[in-house]
Amino acid sequence: MTDAYSSSRLVAGVRTGQQRSIARMISRIELGAPGVDLELAELYGSAGRAHVVGVTGAPGSGKSSLVSALAASLRRDGKLVGILAVDPSSPFSGGALLGDRIRMSDHSGDGGVYIRSMATRGALGGLARATTDAITVLDAAGMELVLVETVGVGQAEVDIVRTAHTTLVVSIPGTGDEIQTIKAGVLEIADIHVVNKADRDGANRIIRDLTGMLRLGPPTPPGEWRAPVLGTVATEGRGIDALAAALHEHYAFLAAGDGLEQRERAMASARVSAIAQNLVAERLTDSGLGDRAAQILDEVYHRTLDPFSAATALVRVTT
Amino acid sequence: MTDAYSSSRLVAGVRTGQQRSIARMISRIELGAPGVDLELAELYGSAGRAHVVGVTGAPGSGKSSLVSALAASLRRDGKLVGILAVDPSSPFSGGALLGDRIRMSDHSGDGGVYIRSMATRGALGGLARATTDAITVLDAAGMELVLVETVGVGQAEVDIVRTAHTTLVVSIPGTGDEIQTIKAGVLEIADIHVVNKADRDGANRIIRDLTGMLRLGPPTPPGEWRAPVLGTVATEGRGIDALAAALHEHYAFLAAGDGLEQRERAMASARVSAIAQNLVAERLTDSGLGDRAAQILDEVYHRTLDPFSAATALVRVTT
Structure with missing residues (x-):
């Protein structure tokens, strides 16, 4: 090959x-x-035509069902949809995700949906890079929306969903998970808040709390996007068409102003930066070392040179 | 300052x-x-004298109590102990960890223990780097052991605990968490397995399962470390002295062979690599961009240049 x-x-x-x-x-x-x-x-x-949507939230918030229902809604609209399910908590396995097969079978036989799970293999930063590369593939293949779902809400997930035009943050009522989401500071990255399992007790409270918290922050200046808070019951398809509409609305909002260019410039820079960092990591592994680099690292091991000076000596960035 | x-x-x-x-x-x-x-x-x-111990495991496995009990045991031996509690799932907050104050108060007034919680602020890779830097500080300050505890078991945590001489992986009986730990492939990084809450039902089973799994792998060659599986009840201090002894034993094992040098060389290289990657990330942000880099990133945004070629053009690594 x-x-x-x-x-x-x-x-x-x-x-x-x-x-x-x-x-x-x-x-x-x-x-x-x-x-x-x-x-x-x-x-x-x-590539460069797909609307990329990141979906994150606490484990157990029903993200997979939500993504599946969302894909079904988008398909009814005739859209081609790609789904990437990303699990940064699985550094070694590379195996299929739990629940993956269920969702697969929901859409089996539908050529308009492409579903793929990805797990970390190899180096630091590998999964984030692999995910953006896979987005490029689905985008170049003509998918009109690419939904990127992460399993958890850690830093790796935040980095991954940031490579999107639109970020959904999924909360659920009741179990204390809403506090976890809030604690993790993930709320700030949401373009659209989804409260899934909205038929549960406490759903209205969390919708109210979220809306209240958003109002506590600095007021949204005129002409800026105000993240809506939407209730859904993914397993029954409730609220999903409204969510799909909100996605389109956010993209249209970005495209009408300079938001789309800003995000895409940021996405392009982040990607170049990630690849450049990977290049550095690759070159500074045992197999990539030349004599000079080996000597510098030897001095760091013996503590006759500090790591910061060593890094500065080893890497030159064009600015 | x-x-x-x-x-x-x-x-x-x-x-x-x-x-x-x-x-x-x-x-x-x-x-x-x-x-x-x-x-x-x-x-x-x-720095370079402290024994650095990484502690990871599923949330709820009682890592904080374990670290606290371990510190108390080491103090009874007259050791100076530093503790870093690291929360990669908290990208924005920077606040104190839950339970932090409890543990603090356990050791309050004891000048021989230094406890600090750390959370991500700012850039990708920031926390891993900040953690290794904080280890250097505690090491240079004369701490004989530095215990680094992470909240979860994701890739970030794995990267952090890998910057240790000795890695503890904590499992608990019953709740299905043992499967989570195993799924995440975290077992492979353990130098010592701890089954905490070993007074619970199912503790013997998980100790047996873990021991069995370790035997399933390739047999430990003679002269290599065989990771022990130790039961503890941290809240009651049970099994903690044996764990402290196992820590010392592992360090002595490393020091007796070439293991210590190998790990410390790997730690030094990983650190230089992480700093070098951070340098790249910093230089390729908006504020760090010169004309040439800005032009290259502009071409990537317009998709007249691909990100890989751009990264290669922007970064030179001495090898």
């Missing part, structure tokens, strides 16, 4: 939206297969 | 183990205060 002919065939397959090519391409990304960077470089020019 | 005089006084205060200086130095690290890199560079040469 590393010769130019099969590589360009794979790229062409992705561009024409062929599921097998998409699957193969994302596997190559996960594995860090040789030549994959060139394939991604080619696909990158064909 | 940025002039050379007060800076060198602070460094001297840390070196003589003064709690106020230690606290101030770690706050400066968290804030990324100007001049802190030079202070750390100075302290780095005085």
Whole structure:
């Protein structure tokens, strides 16, 4: 798969939206297969049209059901939808996510939905990068919306959902999870708040609390987006069409002002930065070390040189 | 606090183990205060003697009580102990951890224990770096053991506990958490397995399961460390002295072979790599951009240049 002919065939397959090519391409990304960077470089020019939506929230908040119901709603609208389910808490396994098969089967036989789970393999930052690369693949394949769902609400998840145009933060009533979400400071990143399982006791309270908290912050200046708080019961499909409408509304809002350009510039910079950081990490591993770098690291080990001076000596950034 | 005089006084205060200086130095690290890199560079040469112990495990496994009980046991042995409680799931707050005050009060008035909680502020990788820097401070201040406790078991936690000589992985009986720990692949990083709350039903089963799983893997070659599985009831202090003994045993094992040098070389390299990656991240932010970098990122935004080529153009690593 590393010769130019099969590589360009794979790229062409992705561009024409062929599921097998998409699957193969994302596997190559996960594995860090040789030549994959060139394939991604080619696909990158064909991407940039999809609306990328990040979905995060406490475990147990029903994100998977929500994403599945949302995809079904978008499909009824005739949209092509890609779903990436990302699990940063699974650093070694790489296996399929729990519940993955259930959701898969919801949409099986529907060529308009592509679903894929991803887990960390290998280095720090690997999953965030692999996820943005997979978004590029789905985008270049013609998916009109790409939904990126993370399992938890840690820093890794926040970094991942930040590579989106629109971020949904999912809370649920009752179990104390709303405090967890709030504690983690994740609320700030929401463009749309979803209170799922809104048929439970306490749903009105959490919707009210969230709305109240948002009002406590600085008032939204005129012309800026005010994050709505929407109740859903994903398992019954309630509130999902309204959520889909809110997604479109947020994208339209971004596109009408300079928000879309701002986010996409930030996404592009974040991506270059992440790749550059990965390059540094790769070069500074045992297998990437030349004599000079090995000598510098040796001095750090012996504490005759400090790590900051060593890093400054090893890396040059064009500014 | 940025002039050379007060800076060198602070460094001297840390070196003589003064709690106020230690606290101030770690706050400066968290804030990324100007001049802190030079202070750390100075302290780095005085560090390298502490035994660094990482403690991770599923939420609810009683890690905080365990760390507190362990510190008490080590104090009875006359050891100076530093504790860092790290919460990567708290990207914005920076506030004190739940339960932190309880543990603090356990040791209040004991000058031989320094306890500090840390949360992410700012950039990606910020917490891991801040944690290793804080370890250096406690090490340079003469702490003989530094216990680093993380709240969860995600990738960030794994990265953090890997910057230790000895890694404890804490499981508990019953609640299904043992499966979570195993799923996350965290078992592989343990030098010592702790089954806390070992007075609960199911404790013997999980100890047996863990021991069984470890035997399932490739057999430990002669002369290599075989991770023990220890039961504890942290809240009652049961099994804690045996755990403290196992810690010392692991360190002695590392020191007797080439394990200690290997780990410390790996720790030094990881640290330089993390700082180098942070440098890249800092330089590639809006405020760090020069004309050339801004132009390259502009091309990526317009998709006339792909992110990989851009990263390669922007960063040079000495090898």
